[in-house]
Amino acid sequence: MLQDINFETQLLRLIEDDAVHIGEVALRTPTIRLPWLDAPGRTVWAKLESRQLTNSFKFRGAYNAIRKLDATAPIVTASAGNHGLAIAHVAQMLDRQSRIFVPAAASELKLRRLIGMGAEVVPAGRDLFESTQLAKAYATEIGGAFISPFSHPDVIVGQGSLAVEVLDQAVASFDQIAIPLGGGGLLAGFGTCFRRRSPPTELVALHPAAFRRSLSKGGASEFLKPIYPTIADGLAVQHDDGALGPLLLRIADRFVNVEEALIEAAIVAMLQREGQLVEGAGAIGVAALLADPDAERFKGNVLLLVCGGNLSTTSLMQALATRSDDPVLARILGNQSISLPMEAVRYKQAGLAGPSSRSNPGTASTRSDIWRPLVETLSEDLTRYEDDLDRHHAFAAAQELQGGGPAAAFASEALSGLKTFVSGMTDDITASAEDVRSSYRMALQSFSYLRNSLSWCSASVDQSKTIMFFDPAENSHAGVNYDRYGSNLLRERELDLLSALGHDPETEDLLLTSSGQAAFSVIESFLIRDMLPANPKIVMAPYIYFEAMEQVLALKHARCIQGDAWDVPSLIGIVEEHDADLVMLDPLANLGTLHTIDFQDMADRLGGKDWSSKWLVVDGTMVSGGLDIFSIFSGKNHPQVLYYESGSKYLQFGLDLQMAGVVVSRKTHAPNLSRHRRNLGAVMYQSGITRFPRYDRATFLARMSRLTENAERLTAMLRESDPGGDLFSIAYPRQWRALGWAHGGGIVSLTMCDHGLNNRGCLDFLIDRILHECRKADVAITKGVSFGFSTTRVSAAAAMANDMPPFLRFSIGEETDDDIMALAQAIIRALDFFFPAFADEGRRAEVSRPYEDGAH
CATH class of the missing domain: 3.90.1150.10 (Aspartate Aminotransferase, domain 1)
Structure with missing residues (x-):
């Protein structure tokens, strides 16, 4: 038993040795990101053992224990759930017989699954505690091997192989790992390995609050207390002796009790957000983070062990019926309107790389340095569109859809001619400046026409016979396929521009709008409706762009104060004098004097002041992409910053094909800004996106x-x-x-x-x-x-x-x-x-x- 294992050092050696054998049979389960649980200072991953054989990590321990038994030893255990399923599966796999004692209240579904795997099922005892006592007595009587779900040494060692796999996958260096705690076999094995191989990692044991145990204060005796009903029934274990308790207390850095309602919410969240069916025991880590939205208790790189996925229909229905008054949690559960992917997630699209860097910034360049990268990027876009056309044809044929043949054929023929035209531009990039610009402008317009000729502003998400979409990815779309809500193409271009303007994609986000004034309107709507008090005080520089100024001065409920000096001390003084809620400044005024504002000086002078509740709105059009305003105002005492500019000026490389605007914010505000953009109808539509030149920051x-x-x-x-x-x-x-x-x-x-x-x-x-x-x-x-x-x-x-x-x-x-x-x-x-x-x-x-x- 456990006393035979000389503490953690010997246990670690056994874990590492046995992991080799277990790895030959067990599935190598994925570790995925859960960005919707992220918070400032926290990044979350999940190890999906719910996708292991028998849908649970229990397979590891069961296989390790049975493979070491004498071939003639009868296999006996007690379990109403995952351990029993794992024992039955491994016994069947190794052509062995197993006898499994189950409590009288065991699920009929699990009984059928156990019998279907060839196990001999013995109903005995009122609960799992009594079933365990009877199973042990029977094993002793017949000279069989009783395999405890949690305290058997080889089971503990087998569960430790999960830690070896996590360390081998090395997706991140984890600061904290949340470990479900029932009987403790997982914590003992996994924790021992991590405690020795990654000492800085904090191990947090999660336990249902329904058990009314105080593991942090009560000591090992708390494991001997009876259990109570919980949706995390896989963790409902009462120890029959105190042998394992001291080891568990020594391994865990802290214990966290998790409420039932949150575990139910976590089950729904995993299904809603990840499409993963996870049982209560497996979802308890998600539940713990739902209770900590501000990352006060779970910080840094956090790994959640999702230990099982065997969920009954009854438990699923119970979880789906969960309601919450918390608006954030309610959206996760689907009780309130769910933000569309383009608005809420603001994801980085894997595989959609922006244009590659081709020139060195900071020195004046030749015409070739400036325009060759744009022509080459357009050539890449044409090749990609050709692939999109092929995919469109193939999908339509596979679905037996009709109606787009002649149009698609025309698009293919026109595309061929356009590719030839662009190829000639690449060969003759040193032609006259006007020829290069006019040719590129014509090619970009032509590409836009072709790209949008087969697209729909409200594409179908499914269909029979007819075609009302271009990109097959639009089919089976979970959201609303209105162009006003955004598109994959829009998001790709937003990420390109975010980098081209010199902003950090890890901390900032960008929204494309239909004009510079539309960008301002999005910011105005966001601030007035969501952020500012009922009667805000707004301080403006002596001059801001006149259309924005007209909008601000028209706000009947706001008190607007216009400064009379450009120097930083005077601007700070007027803001302080009026205790302004919003400050509006342009780095370079569109006046004959071209007044400038030194934002770095302003940030430095705010060192002893607290402006954290104020907002600073900056129109950077005149210094497009030249000012890293978010790095300048990055202190805790600094104001919250919103940046915008017209995309019709420098950002269009003088092509003047359309109006455009951009809004840049910290990532935390982007979903709400996106919602205001959608409600204002201020989005840049696909027909405009394709007329916008694509380039990198160097170009x-x-x-x-x-x-x-x-x-x-x-x-x-x-x-x-x-x-x-x-x-x-x-x-x-x-x-x-x-x-x-x-x-x-x-x-x-x-x-x-x-x-x-x-x-x-x-x-x-x-x-x-x-x-x-x-x-x-x-x-x-x-x-x-x-x-x-x-x-x-x-x-x-x-x-x-x-x-x-x-x-x-x-x-x-x-x-x-x-x-x-x-x-x-x-x-x-x-x-x-x-x-x-x-x-x-x-x-x-x-x-x-x-x-x-x-x-x-």
């Missing part, structure tokens, strides 16, 4: 580096033309490196020193002259709103905002050094013509409202 920064260098060069040449700064002021965020940005962007602004010239009429006259000079010099430039284009664009900015003074804004493109030189010279010639034309007061346009730096 994005290569382009932004080119724009930055061009903007800095143009700024320097224009300054040199007016060295005293008497005629105009040139603005560019030259301090972008000191601010910690990845680039300075491509915006250069020009404001007249004579404020009367800063009106729409004067500026349009100057723009017309610039266009005239550029035509004469054969220099490319366009006039129009927005920015981020590949060719420099000029506009009288702020024309759409009623209360902003106009200024001349240049959105610098990807031109070569020579092109920028020629452009600067053309602009200087236009300025030389402009100022003399307005020197006479009588010819000057009516003076507009005076413009002062920082006044708006």
Whole structure:
């Protein structure tokens, strides 16, 4: 018996030796992730012994014990459940006879299964305790071998093989392991192995609270107390002696009692979330974590031993009837509306890798460096779409579906021509800049048309005869197949952009929206409805993007305070003065002065203040992908951050194919933000996603580096033309490196020193002259709103905002050094013509409202 095993050292040796033999027969069960049980500071795995032979870990101990017996020894045991099934199965497998004593109240289903395996079933005793006493007496009487479900040495050693397998799989270094505790055979064997081979791992023994045992305080005698009814009946064991108790107390670091309602909820959760039928004893680890949603008791890398899957229909129905007033638990149980996968899980799609890195960020790049990766990525997407078409054809044929043949054939033929066109682009990437851009733009539009021509906004999830879907994965979809709810394609592109913008996919998440203003509306809806108090106080910088400002000022229930200074101490001061709930700041203001805010300085100055209950909303459009705002504000005292930007500017590489926007948040807020996006109808639909260029961060920064260098060069040449700064002021965020940005962007602004010239009429006259000079010099430039284009664009900015003074804004493109030189010279010639034309007061346009730096 146990006294024959010289404590844990000898026990470990036996476990490791016997594990070799057990591994030749037992199944190697999977270890899976349970991300829905994760919490900040906790990551959860489950070892599914519920998928072992006989649906339980008990097979290991039963096989180890029987294989060591003398071939003539009668096999006797007492069990109403998994141990009996395991003994019967192994005896049958080894052509042996077994006699199993069962209590009078044993399940008829289990009795039938035992008999079906060839066991001789002996009903005896009112409960398992009495059945065990009678079985022991019978084994002694006939000279047979009684195999205890938990205290037999070879059973304990056999259960220890599970620990060897977990260590061999090495999916993670576990900080805690939750071990179901009934009789203790699993804890004794598994725990002994882990205690010796992984000393830092905390072993937590889980026990039904229904037994009313206090194992942490009462000592080994608690195992001798009688048991009470529980849905975790596999753990309902009463020891008949105190031999095993001291070993169990020594192995476990702590004992946790788990309530019945949570065990029932855990059974449902495993079925609902993982499609795994798990009995109460196997689900008790999940139950313990459901009781600890904030990771106060279970932390780090946590492994749950799901020890069994033999669940009766009655127990399953009992569990499914569970209700909870806790909204989080209720959603897990399916008692409340379940979030759709695209909204709630926000998963990383395995196997859908983003575009590979092909260029080095941080240095100005050639046209080839910028556009070759985009063309190559598009070529990869075409190949993938060809595979998708083949899969669509094969699935339709297998299901005997009709109706899509001619359309699919046309798509295949058109795809072949498009692949040839894109292949030619790859071969001639050094062609003129305009040819490369226009060809890529056309190819991307064509791909989008083909990709969406066979897609449906509300694809069918099953069908007979006809086709109303493109991707076979849409069939048997558990959620609602509305495009408004999201799609696999959307999630893939969101993950691409999250990395391209420089955010951490482990801690942040990104949502694509139909426009930059839609992105702001999602944030506004989320904050107003879910996060802010009834009458929030909102502090804004002296200027934020005018459409967002209009939305905020229209909030009747909110008190809005606009700052009058840009320096960080003043901004912090006004927030503190009004105890603001929400702070809205842009790192680079879309004004003629291009004011900047030093967020790192702000984060440092908040060292002694607690802003953890406040929200900071940042519009990063002007510094797209250049600012890691979440790393800057990562302290416990820092405000909670939401980031957004227009996806119609830099993110589209100047292709201007559609409107777009992005919202970036900590992962914990992404599901709710996604819900608001869905309810607002602000999602980017599949037809738009496929028109959005796909690239990695290196390619994005290569382009932004080119724009930055061009903007800095143009700024320097224009300054040199007016060295005293008497005629105009040139603005560019030259301090972008000191601010910690990845680039300075491509915006250069020009404001007249004579404020009367800063009106729409004067500026349009100057723009017309610039266009005239550029035509004469054969220099490319366009006039129009927005920015981020590949060719420099000029506009009288702020024309759409009623209360902003106009200024001349240049959105610098990807031109070569020579092109920028020629452009600067053309602009200087236009300025030389402009100022003399307005020197006479009588010819000057009516003076507009005076413009002062920082006044708006």
